[in-house]
Amino acid sequence: xxxxxxxxERVLAALNGMPVDRPPVVNPGSVMTVELMDLTNAPFPDAxxxxxxxARLTATGYTELGFxxxxxxxxxxxxxxxxxxxxxxxxxxxxPTVVMREPIFRHVDDIRIPxxxxxxPDTQCVLESIRILRRRFGDEVAVFGKAQGPxxxxxxxxxxxxxxxxxxxxxxxTKVALDRLKEVTVLFGMAQVQAGADALVMSDHxxxxxxxxxxxxxxxxxxxxELAKRLPIPIILHICGKTTDRMGFIAETGMAAFHFDSxxxxxxxxxxxxxxxxxxxxxxxxxxxxxxxxxxxxxEVLRALDAGVQLIGPECAIPLQTPIESLLAIPRAVxxxxxxxxxxxxxxx
Amino acid sequence: MAELTDIKNxxxxxxxxxxxxxxxxxxxxxAMFASAGPQMQAISAALIDGDHATVDGLTRExxxxxxxxxxVMDDGLIAGMALVGIKxxxxxxxVPEVLACARAMKAGMAHIEPILSASGAKPLGKVVMGxxxxxxxDIGKNLCIMMLRGSGFDVIDLGVDTSxxxxxxxxxxxxxDLLGMSALLTTTMPxxxxxxxxxxxxxxxxxxxxxxxxxxxxxxxxxxxxxxxYGKDAMACVALAKSLIAExxxxxx
Numbered sequence: 140x141x142x143x144x145x146x147x148e149r150v151l152a153a154l155n156g157m158p159v160d161r162p163p164v165v166n167p168g169s170v171m172t173v174e175l176m177d178l179t180n181a182p183f184p185d186a187x188x189x190x191x192x193x194a195r196l197t198a199t200g201y202t203e204l205g206f207x208x209x210x211x212x213x214x215x216x217x218x219x220x221x222x223x224x225x226x227x228x229x230x231x232x233x234x235p236t237v238v239m240r241e242p243i244f245r246h247v248d249d250i251r252i253p254x255x256x257x258x259x260p261d262t263q264c265v266l267e268s269i270r271i272l273r274r275r276f277g278d279e280v281a282v283f284g285k286a287q288g289p290x291x292x293x294x295x296x297x298x299x300x301x302x303x304x305x306x307x308x309x310x311x312x313t314k315v316a317l318d319r320l321k322e323v324t325v326l327f328g329m330a331q332v333q334a335g336a337d338a339l340v341m342s343d344h345x346x347x348x349x350x351x352x353x354x355x356x357x358x359x360x361x362x363x364x365e366l367a368k369r370l371p372i373p374i375i376l377h378i379c380g381k382t383t384d385r386m387g388f389i390a391e392t393g394m395a396a397f398h399f400d401s402x403x404x405x406x407x408x409x410x411x412x413x414x415x416x417x418x419x420x421x422x423x424x425x426x427x428x429x430x431x432x433x434x435x436x437x438x439e440v441l442r443a444l445d446a447g448v449q450l451i452g453p454e455c456a457i458p459l460q461t462p463i464e465s466l467l468a469i470p471r472a473v474x475x476x477x478x479x480x481x482x483x484x485x486x487x488x
Numbered sequence: 489m490a491e492l493t494d495i496k497n498x499x500x501x502x503x504x505x506x507x508x509x510x511x512x513x514x515x516x517x518x519a520m521f522a523s524a525g526p527q528m529q530a531i532s533a534a535l536i537d538g539d540h541a542t543v544d545g546l547t548r549e550x551x552x553x554x555x556x557x558x559x560v561m562d563d564g565l566i567a568g569m570a571l572v573g574i575k576x577x578x579x580x581x582x583v584p585e586v587l588a589c590a591r592a593m594k595a596g597m598a599h600i601e602p603i604l605s606a607s608g609a610k611p612l613g614k615v616v617m618g619x620x621x622x623x624x625x626d627i628g629k630n631l632c633i634m635m636l637r638g639s640g641f642d643v644i645d646l647g648v649d650t651s652x653x654x655x656x657x658x659x660x661x662x663x664x665d666l667l668g669m670s671a672l673l674t675t676t677m678p679x680x681x682x683x684x685x686x687x688x689x690x691x692x693x694x695x696x697x698x699x700x701x702x703x704x705x706x707x708x709x710x711x712x713x714x715x716x717x718y719g720k721d722a723m724a725c726v727a728l729a730k731s732l733i734a735e736x737x738x739x740x741x
Contacts, residue, residue, distance in 0.1 A: 227649070233622035234675045240624065240648070300587060300627055307538070307584035348703035349583040379674075380703060424674040425704060430712045458678045 146207035147337065150281035153417060153449050154338055154373040154395040161477035162449060163207040164470045166200050167283065167340040167375050167398040167419060168456035171213055173232055174463050175199045183459070184228040187213040187235055188260060190267035197272060201280045203463070205470040206452070208338075209276075210283035211268035214456075215342055218287050218323050219295035221259035222252070232459055242298040247312045250296070250319045257330050265327075266334045273335035281338065283375070284331030288343025288366070289320035290359060296320070303349065306358065313358060321362050328370045338373040338395065341366065345378055345385070347402075352384030360388045367393035375419060379455055383411055390415035401427070401439070401454045405446035419450040422469060429458045433468035440472035441486055489515070490522035497521070497529035503536060503571055507580050517571060524563040527555065531564030531596065536571055538588030544595040557603035565596045566638050573635075573723035583627060590634055597638065611642035613665040613733045616658045618646030619702075620679035625672035628702060631722040632668065639726045652679075652686030659692060665736060666729055670702040677705060681713035688714075697736070699728050 144152065149163040176182040181196040197211040214235045220226045225238040244250055256262060265284070272282050287295075293302040293316055306313045328339050343363070345355050367374050373395030381402045382389070389397050390412040397416050399408055401423035408418055421443060422428060427435045440451055451473055457466070479486045495501045500521050508514045521529060527550050534542035543565075550560050572589045575581045617633055619626050626648045633643045644662050646654060650669070659667060671677045680700050687693040699717040700710050701724075710718035717732055719725035 227624070229622055233679075234673070236622065236624050238624060299625065303584040303627075304587050304591070307588050346703075347582075351579075351582045354582070354584075425677040426706065426709050426712070429678060430709065455674050458675050460678050 145278060146201065146280040147278050150207050150450070151337060151373070154375070156417065162444060162451055162473055163281075164205070164473055165208040165281075165283075165419060165450045165452040166206050166210060167208075167285075167377055168453055169210070169213055170200050170204060170206065170453065170457055170466055171196055171459065172457065172461050172463065172466075173459050175203065176231060176459075178203065182231040183213065183233070184230065184235055187216075187228070188264055190264050190271060193264055193268040194271040194275070197268060198275065201276070204466050208281040208283050209272060210285055210340060211272060212265050212285035212340075215285075215287055215291065216295075217259075217261040217265055218256070218327050219292060220261040221256045222292070222296060222323065224295050226261075234456070234459070237295045239295060239298045242296060242301060244296045244316075245301070247316045247319070250316060252319075252323055252326070256323065256326055262327060262330070266330055269331055269334040269336050282336055283338050283340050284328065284334070284336030285340040285342065286324045286328040286331065288324055288341050288359075288376075289317040289362060290343045290345045292320040292323055293317065294344065299349075306350070306354065310357065317358060317362055321366060324366060325369055328366075332370065332372050336372060338375055339370055340375045340377055340398065341394075342377040346380035346400075347382050347384065348380035352382075352388070355385040356388050360392065363389070363392040363394065377455075383407060386411040392416070396450060398452075399454070405443045405448050409447045417449040418447075419452060420448065421454045422452065424453050424455050424457050424461070428453055428465045429461045432462065432465050433471075436465050436468035437472040437475075440469055441476055444473065444476045445485075490519045492518055494518070494522035495529065496526055497533045499533040499536065500529055500571070503575075507575050507578065508571070509578075513574060517567075517574075520563075520567050520570070524567060527553075528560065528563035528567070531560065532568035532571070535565060535568035535589055535592040535596070538585060538592055540588075540592040540595040543592040544598075547596040547599045551599055551603070557600045557607075558609075560596065561600045561604070561638065565593050565600070569593055569635065569638065570723070573721065577721055577723060586631065587627070590631055593634060593638065597634075601637075609640075612640040613729065614642045614644070614662060615666045615668055615729060616644045616646060616655070616662055616664040617668040617670075618650030618655065618658075619648045620669050620671045620676055620683060621649060621651045622679060623671045623673055623676040623702075624648045625702075626670075628672065628722070629668075629670045632670070632701065632719070632725040635722040635726050636729060639730075641726075641729060650683075652683040655683055656686060656690050656692060659687075666697055666699060666732055668699045668701070668725070668729075670700065671705060672702050674704050677702070677709065678713075680705070680710075680715065684714045697732065699725070699732060701725060 181192040186192040375396040377398040398419040700715040
C-alpha cells in the first residue's frame with residue numbers, strides 16, 4: 140500500500156502513470172447540479188459567468204462530493220462565445236449552449252481569432268475561477284482546466300451539419316480549418332496553465348455517434364499529437380460515444396489520459412490502449428447516475444476498477460438534476476474497492 | 489425469388505453483396521431493386537453515392553419522361569435510403585456520409601413533394617417532432633423527419649429547444665397520432681422525462697403515442713422516462729412509427 144496522498148498528488152500521480160494510494164475520483168466533465176447550486180447560492184447561468192460564483196460552485200466537487208479534482212468550466216461555450224458565437228444562456232436547470240444554427244463561419248477563410256480572445260468575459264471567467272480555486276485550495280486538490288479542441292470548435296463556428304458535410308466534401312479545407320482553430324485551443328489552454336491548472340481537459344467531440352475512427356485518424360491524430368507537445372501539462376482528451384475504433388490512435392498521441400464513455404466496455408478499452416494512455420471514466424450519466432442511483436453506481440465503479448481503469452468519474456457532464464447521493468456513491472465505492480483490494484478480499488458487484 | 493444478379497446496377501449489386509448480411513434484409517432489398525427499372529436504380533445508386541447533383545438531374549428526367557412521382561420516391565429515393573440506413577446502422581458509414589445521402593434525397597424530393605402534395609394522398613399518420621428543451625442538436629431529428637415524410641407521414645417539425653409547453657400546444661393544435669422527441673446530450677436527456685410528465689399533468693397523455701431517440705438515449709432510459717417507443721436511428725424511427733400507428737386505436741397523443 141502506498142502512503143496516503145493528497146487529492147492533488149493522487150490525480151497527478153495517476154496521470155503520470157505513477158503508483159497511487161487509491162484510484163482518484165475525477166470530474167473531467169462538470170459535476171455541478173441544481174442541488175449544489177442551491178447549497179452554494181450559485182445558480183446557473185450566473186455561476187457560468189461570475190468567477191467567484193463559478194469557483195464557489197466548482198469547489199463543491201471536492202468539499203461536498205469528495206472528488207479529487209475540481210474544474211470550473213461549467214459548459215463548453217467559452218471559447219466559442221469569445222470567437223463571436225451566439226450563446227443561449229438558459230436558466231438554472233439547463234446548460235448554456237452555443238446556437239449552432241447561426242454559424243459565424245461559412246468558409247475556412249472566414250476563420251479569425253480575435254486578438255482579445257482571452258479578455259472576453261467568458262474566457263476570463265474560467266481563468267479567474269482557476270486562480271481563485273488555486274489560492275483557496277493550494278496543493279490540496281487537483282484543478283483541471285478545460286479547452287475545446289478544433290473539431291468541437293468546428294461544430295460551434297460552422298454548425299454541426301455544415302462542418303460534417305465540409306469534412307465529407309472537402310477534406311483539405313477541413314484540415315486547414317482545424318489547423319487554424321487549434322490555435323484557439325492552444326491560446327486558451329496556455330492561459331489556463333498560467334492561471335494554475337494542473338491538467339487540461341480537451342474536449343474534441345469526434346464521437347463515434349457522428350464520425351468513424353478513420354475520421355479521427357485522418358483529421359485529428361496529428362493535431363492531437365501536436366497539442367500534447369505544445370501544452371506543458373497533462374492533457375486529458377474527452378470524446379463522447381463509442382470510441383473503441385479510435386482508441387488505438389488516441390493512445391499514440393502522447394496525451395496523459397483519455398476520458399471515455401460508458402458505451403465502451405472498460406476491459407475492452409483497457410486492452411486496446413494497452414498501457415499507452417491512462418483511462419478515465421466511465422460511469423454512465425443519464426441511466427446510472429441520474430435515473431438509477433447509488434447501487435447501480437457502485438456496480439459500475441467496481442466494474443471499471445476491476446478492469447483497471449486508472450481514474451474514476453462520470454462519463455461526461457452530468458445532468459443538472461442528478462441526485463447528490465448518486466455522486467457520493469462514486470468515491471464511496473472507490474474507497475470500498477481499495478480497502479478490499481488492500482485486504483486482498485475482492486468485492487462482488 | 490429474385491437473385492442479386494437480377495439487379496442491373498453494378499454499384500447497388502456490389503453494395504448489397506458487401507454490406508447487407510441479414511438474410512431477410514438481403515432478400516427484401518434484392519426483390520425491391522430487381523423490380524425497379526434501370527432509371528430508378530440509377531437514382532438509388534446516385535443517392536447511395538451521395539451525389540445530389542445526379543439525383544436532381546435523374547429525378548427531373550424521370551418525371552419528365554412520365555414516371556410517377558410516387559414511383560420515383562419509392563423505387564428510387566426511398567429504396568436508396570433503405571440501403572443507406574442499413575449501412576449506417578451497421579457502422580459501415582457515419583453521419584457525414586448519411587448527410588450527403590440525405591442531401592441527395594432532398595434534391596430529389598424537391599421535385600416530388602409538390603406533385604404529391606397536389607395529389608391529396610392521405611398520409612400514414614401525423615407526427616409532431618422536436619428536440620427537447622435546452623438541446624439544439626437536430627441532425628438526427630431532421631433525418632428522422634426526412635425518412636418519415638418519405639415514408640408517407642405528415643410531420644410537423646417544432647425545431648430545436650422545444651419546451652414542454654410548446655410540445656403540449658403543438659399537440660393541442662395539430663392533434664397528431666404520434667409525438668417524437670430527441671436529445672443528443674446526456675445533460676438534456678432528462679428533459680424527455682420532464683416533457684412526458686408535463687403531458688401527464690396536463691391530462692393529455694395517451695398510451696402508445698410518444699417515441700424518443702437521440703445518440704445517448706437507450707431503450708432502458710426511454711422506459712425509465714415513460715416513453716412508448718425508442719428508435720435507435722432514422723430507419724428504426726420509421727418502423728416504430730408504423731408499428732405504433734398500427735397498434736393505435738385512433739386516439740390522439
